[in-house]
Amino acid sequence: MTASQNIYFVSLGCPKNQVDTEIMLGQVTDAGHALVDAPEDADVIVVNTCAFIDSAKAESVNTILEMAEFKKGRAGKLVVTGCLAQRYADEIAKEIPEIDHILGSSDFPSIAKTLDAPAPKPTRGKKKALPVVQVTEAPAYIYDHDAPRVRIGGRHTAYVKIAEGCDRPCAFCIIPKLRGAQRSRSIDDIAAEVTALAAAGTKEICLIAQDLTRYGWDLADRPTLAQLLHRLAPIPGVHWIRLHYTFPSAFTDELIDAIATLPTVAKYVDVPLQHIDDGMLKLMRRGHSSRVTYELIERLRAKVPGIVIRSTFISGHPGETDAMHAALRDFLTEAQLDRVGVFPYSIEPGTVSGMLPNRVPAKVADARAAELMELQRGISRAKLEAMVGRELEVLVDGLSEETDLLLEGRYFGQAPGIDGVVYLADGTAPIGALVRARVTQAADHDLAASLELA
Numbered sequence: 001m002t003a004s005q006n007i008y009f010v011s012l013g014c015p016k017n018q019v020d021t022e023i024m025l026g027q028v029t030d031a032g033h034a035l036v037d038a039p040e041d042a043d044v045i046v047v048n049t050c051a052f053i054d055s056a057k058a059e060s061v062n063t064i065l066e067m068a069e070f071k072k073g074r075a076g077k078l079v080v081t082g083c084l085a086q087r088y089a090d091e092i093a094k095e096i097p098e099i100d101h102i103l104g105s106s107d108f109p110s111i112a113k114t115l116d117a118p119a120p121k122p123t124r125g126k127k128k129a130l131p132v133v134q135v136t137e138a139p140a141y142i143y144d145h146d147a148p149r150v151r152i153g154g155r156h157t158a159y160v161k162i163a164e165g166c167d168r169p170c171a172f173c174i175i176p177k178l179r180g181a182q183r184s185r186s187i188d189d190i191a192a193e194v195t196a197l198a199a200a201g202t203k204e205i206c207l208i209a210q211d212l213t214r215y216g217w218d219l220a221d222r223p224t225l226a227q228l229l230h231r232l233a234p235i236p237g238v239h240w241i242r243l244h245y246t247f248p249s250a251f252t253d254e255l256i257d258a259i260a261t262l263p264t265v266a267k268y269v270d271v272p273l274q275h276i277d278d279g280m281l282k283l284m285r286r287g288h289s290s291r292v293t294y295e296l297i298e299r300l301r302a303k304v305p306g307i308v309i310r311s312t313f314i315s316g317h318p319g320e321t322d323a324m325h326a327a328l329r330d331f332l333t334e335a336q337l338d339r340v341g342v343f344p345y346s347i348e349p350g351t352v353s354g355m356l357p358n359r360v361p362a363k364v365a366d367a368r369a370a371e372l373m374e375l376q377r378g379i380s381r382a383k384l385e386a387m388v389g390r391e392l393e394v395l396v397d398g399l400s401e402e403t404d405l406l407l408e409g410r411y412f413g414q415a416p417g418i419d420g421v422v423y424l425a426d427g428t429a430p431i432g433a434l435v436r437a438r439v440t441q442a443a444d445h446d447l448a449a450s451l452e453l454a
């Protein structure tokens with residue numbers, strides 16, 4: 001191994017990418033390197049990229065260019081990993097000569113070797129060497145509980161990736177091409193990881209995958225998500241198990257019963273619905289009709305009273321008419337979902353939707369998304385206002401970013417990083433503590449609460 005080097009990481013994109021970064025952090029520290037908080041102090045800079053939609057690609061490229069500037073200083077090596085590397089290795093290799101190594105979305109376990117590798121040498125007559133590219137066409141890696149991992153953020157909450165990749169054919173989505181076919185971890189392996197996390201003080205376990213509800217389909221013994229929940233729920237120290245990225249047509253009664261009956265499974269589901277119009281669901285190749293969506297919401301609310309439902313939608317997908325948009329608007333009014341994100345459609349080369357006719361102008365897509373988010377802002381506020389006076393259990397995340405006078409935390413109905421928070425006043429508590437508080441005020445997406453219950 002070469003001498004210890006200072007490594008600086010930038011982690012972009014979704015929680016699944018964050019887990020990959022945390023594995024890389026574990027591997028480089030295990031290899032004896034030091035992590036630094038500032039790029040100017042680094043010998044090596046690693047950018048773990050996202051390439052889901054245009055804006056994410058732009059952010060990744062801008063970040064790489066920004067980090068490349070530090071090669072004018074101490075940094076001797078720039079490594080690019082993640083989805084942009086998986087998708088555009090050749091393009092970024094040509095366009096950004098400052099890059100030294102490119103690792104695909106399942107090649108990042110080679111990061112320690114990459115740090116030890118000599119910088120690439122320019123070929124005859126060339127001023128600058130081309131980057132070393134290591135991108136596996138069909139990504140196949142998924143970590144296990146033995147993988148070294150250095151967690152980003154508070155000890156009290158953690159993402160646990162139970163599977164990677166996706167086998168579904170959604171027309172607008174490039175993820176199967178970036179992340180490969182689905183591969184699930186065994187229940188024993190996931191339980192070992194969660195047991196270790198809980199023993200180290202983690203109270204909130206956020207389960208993630210590309211499609212959580214398809215967990216285990218690719219394994220010989222076909223374990224189910226419900227079976228996994230029954231295994232994880234009694235692990236000592238686990239307080240909330242949160243379900244992210246579920247698929248609407250894949251909710252079995254067994255799964256809903258597990259959510260309803262297991263005390264440590266948070267009464268919260270994140271289920272991207274994308275749209276409600278049957279014609280649009282067909283164009284999106286979602287494999288189910290609006291009836292499945294209506295029935296799912298009914299089943300969840302009947303079996304799990306007070307369940308908090310988060311969802312995301314796409315506005316302006318090719319073929320979306322005014323009537324289809326109106327149907328989605330009416331659905332949001334009728335369904336009264338708790339947490340909603342709406343994204344204007346982004347043309348993704350290499351997807352089925354990218355080749356569809358009847359494109360919707362970007363301005364129209366933006367306006368439709370803004371209209372739905374404005375509608376949802378009112379729904380969210382009304383729901384939160386109805387909670388004023390209620391006593392809640394809150395997991396403390398730390399000092400508020402707004403002011404040091406307040407703590408920030410979340411109740412079971414708020415996931416980290418994507419939902420609102422509870423601002424806590426009239427007292428203090430350590431990070432990771434579970435406290436009781438009474439809601440005193442509501443805003444569009446956040447709550448204020450007092451630690452003085454009386």
Ligand code: SF4
Nearest residue numbers: 166168170173175210
């Ligand atoms: S289930 Fe999700 S990740 Fe898989 S193809 Fe559909 S949208 Fe993409």
